[in-house]
Amino acid sequence: QVQLQESGPGLVKPSETLSLTCTVSGDSMSSYYWSWIRQPAGKVLEWIGRIYTSGSTTYSPTLKSRITMSVDTSKNQFSLRLSSVTAADTAVYYCARAPAVPGTTWFDPWGQGTLVTVSS
C-alpha cells in the first residue's frame, strides 16, 4: 500500500528556511494532491498547502508569503520550503495524500510526521 515518509532537519535557526521532503512509496503520485499539514505541540492541526503532480499549488493564505512547494515525480517526492521561520513554526510536520477528483475529500495516508524545532 501507499506509504509516505517525511525527511529533513529537525532543528532550524530563526529567520532561516525550513526544508522538508516527503517520499511516496508503493504507488504512483499521479492523480492525487499531495499536502503538508503541521501540528504545534498542544495545538490544532493546520493545513499548510498542497501540490498536484503538474506542479500546481494551493497554499494556506496565512503562510502563503513564506511557502514554496515542489514535486519531483521521477523520484516520487514532493517538498516544502518555509522561509523566515520563527518559534511559532515549531511543530510536527506531516505529509499526506488527498484525492484530485471532485465530490470527495480526505487525507490518506499520512506520513509518520517529523518534529521541526526552530531555535538558535
Next chain:
Amino acid sequence: QSALTQPRSVSGSPGQSITISCTGTSSDVGGYNYVSWYQQHPGKAPKLIIYDVGKRPSGVPDRFSGSKSGNTASLTISGLQAEDEANYYCCSYTGSYSLWVFGGGTKLTVL
C-alpha cells in the same frame, strides 16, 4: 478561520457506544458534506476512519460511523474496544481561506 470545536475528552467502557461532536459554522461543516475523521494513537500517524461525513474507507470496522446535522458533525464508535483508545480529529473543507480546518482533537479513554 477558527478551528472546529471538539470536546477535549470522552470516555466509555468496553462494549459501550460513544459520540464525539465537531462543531463548526455554515462556512465549513454546515456548508459542505466534506467532513472527515482521523484516529491517532500516540506516536503514530493519523489514520482516516470516516470521510465525506459518513463514508468508511475499506478496512475500517463498521463500529465507526459518522453523521452531520447543521453545523455539527459527529463520530460514533459502538462496541468500544480497548484499541479504540486514541485521539480523534475532525476535519472540514471550507471552500475558502485555508481550504481545510481541523478540530482540536478529542482524547478517547476506554475505561
